[in-house]
Amino acid sequence: MQRVIRPRGGINEWLLWLPVSLLKRVDYIIKWVFGHPLHQRTFEGQKLVPLPAENGRSIGLSSVLEPDSKHIATLARETFDKYDNDFIFHKPYVNFFFCMRIQYSEQKEIQHPRTHLNRFDLVVTPKHDYYPLTPQGQQETSQFLRRWITPREPPERHVDSLSADQIEINAYEIETIGSVDVEFHLLESKQKFEHAIELVLTTGALHQADVTALRVAATTWHDELAPLPKTLLVVNIGGPKIFYRDVIRMLSDGADAAGTRWAVLVASSSGYWNYRHQADVCHAYQIMKKGGLKDENIVVFMYDDIAYNVENPHPGIIINHPQGEDVYAGVPKDYVGDEVTVNNFIAVLLGNKTALTVGIGKVVDSGPNDHIFVFYSDHGGPGVLGMPTSPYLYADDIIGALKKKHASKSYESLVFYLEACESGSVFEGLLPEGLNIYATTGSNGEESSWGTYCPGEIQGSPPEYDTCLGDLYSISWMEDSDVHNLQTESLKQQYDLVTRTSKHGTYDLGSHVMQYGDLDLNMKHLFLYIGTNPENGNFTFIDDNALTLPSKVVNQRDADLVYFWNKFRKAPEGSPKKVDAQRELLDMMSHRMHIDRSIQLIGKLLFGSVKGSEVLNAVRPVGQPLVDDWSCLKTMVRSFETHCGSLSQYGMKHMRSIANICNAGINQEMMAKVSKEACDKIPLNPYSSLTKGFSA
DSSP: OOOOOOOOSGGGGGOTTSOHHHHHHHHHHHHHHHTOGGGOOOEETTEEOOOOEETTEESSGGGSOOOOHHHHHHHHHHHHHHTTTSOOOOOOBOSOEEEOOOOTTOOOOOOOOOSOGGGSSEEEOOGGGGGGGSHHHHHHSOGGGGGGSSOOSOOOOOOTTOOTTTSOOOBOOOOOBTTTBOBOBOOOOSSOOSSOOOOOOOOOOOOOSOHHHHHHHHHHHHHHHTTSSSOOOOOOOOSOGGGGHHHHHHHHHHHHTTSOEEEEEEEOOOSGGGHHHHHHHHHHHHHHHHTTOOGGGEEEEEOOOSTTOTTOSSTTOOOSSTTOOOSOTTOOOSBOGGGOOHHHHHHHHHTOGGGOOSSOOOOOOOOTTOEEEEEEESOEETTEEOOSSSSOEEHHHHHHHHHHHHHTTOOSEEEEEEESTTGGGGTTTTSOTTSOEEEEESSOTTSOOEEESOTTSTTOOOTTOOSOOEEHHHHHHHHHHHHSBTTSOBHHHHHHHHHTTSGGGSOSSSOOOEEEEOGGGGGSBTHHHHOOOGGGTTOBOOTTOOOOOOSOOEEGGGHHHHHHHHHHHHSOTTSHHHHHHHHHHHHHHHHHHHHHHHHHHHHHHHHHHHHHHHHHTOOOOTTSOSOSOHHHHHHHHHHHHHHHOOOHHHHGGGHHHHHHHHHTTOOHHHHHHHHHHHOSSOOSSTTTOOTTOOOO
């Protein structure tokens, strides 16, 4: 344990009635002004040289040490187990110790309880807390100050509803170290309490000026005590409550976080030109790990064909920023390659091991008090998300899985971050309130999301990379999470910050970041879902924070063209690499033209040359889902692909057109007929091939 040292000598002997934090401040100022040998002010040029250290810390309020919070929390857990979860008695050096009868779900915030002590079943206080009431203290305290000093009356010997035979204080023994620290010896009760006292923990007076120490301590308490079935965290901190508002908010979240944090991270694309999606997910994993999540509670989906791809200039390394560190190191290979499927994703989310087809069997085995964070990064289209395998993931399947998860009562709250083109359409008109789910998306239902850190940008990828390193929405929330104390930043604050990635609100660069579901959840702190890096304790989020905007971004659907063009441009003239790069670029472009022409022709065949384009491009009002009949949409996709070839990641952009064909009442037979007329054969390029199966 560490101890608080009250200044002694000189005028300090007349100021013992002051709280120790204020007395330390007064003592520091006096010694600083009058040149105490330990507080000499020295200057080197314009720089003030730090003062010497006391007890290993710099002099001033920061020299007031706090109890070893990890040791306290560990002892509390051990004692909890020892007493068979009935009570916790614990013997740290503290300023006071108190017990409360309280219902399990109730939260309490306690600030230096020296008044209205009838709130507590048992209050034990050291002598120095009541020094102002002693004759000597009264003599030293000015009359006009007495009304402001607490406590104002001697401690009552009440025990509320607890009787003497229910709890025995065998010794009220004060052991003074520096006249402040107190050790209480509380013995085991002879009988169990009539009303269970769940957990009692007091930190003592933390007069540390640096609030970071309080946040770190509180994080430790939460991590150590969260597994306990019944937890009440009671904290006494010295000084005005306003200084510790962040800590109190964090502890309030801590009550909600009594369950386990889970994370599902999905990069559902393949190919080196899609480097950024796996980079996004690997980066997210590093944030979760630094935030305190365990590997057993993080499920990662990624094709894993990037780190050791022959195109990767730094084998075994993935970066998500031009000057970024390796984010691939340590990432678990839970579901890779052809294991990244719609079926496995839904099975993992639902905690259904029996539904898994391949993979290591890790699922979100969550309980009713747990909090789940889902991050999905890939290509998308209206109402659909990509997968490196077939079929793709459709909005109705996602919403159905989320509703089923809610019905199973296997989470307290769930947050879904989605990076994809037209990603808003996945939740628009589909995600109801009341599921305790909060979702944000990188774009609305009508626009592309954006790749960034791409070749050719001022802050683009290093010259040896031919591909984009990240996605704008993804790197925005992650780079914010990298540097801030997430105990003080809410989901809404991060949402508001990420929405400002559009250039001056014009969306010339960036898309409309959206939010759906139970919006009241966005007042929760990010810490509740993804933890926080303890090294960021000093970096409290403020509303004036801003992200550095990229000089240029690339439409997600064009990011692959950037890769193929740079590969072709950099290949030596006349070399086999040049020929191969040219063929890959032409294959990609011809596939795009084939899909665009085929959809346009089908629209004309169904609705006429005038109205065809109007019907296909129609956008439903806000609040309505993309399509009324999702089975129809999937059937129409299969009909199209049977005759025209795979839509592929690019062709997902036309999903709205196919949905509008369903909304117009066209049946499957008519769709098959016009698809056959529009496409006399399936092109031979690899992107049109159906070898991987249908998209629906």
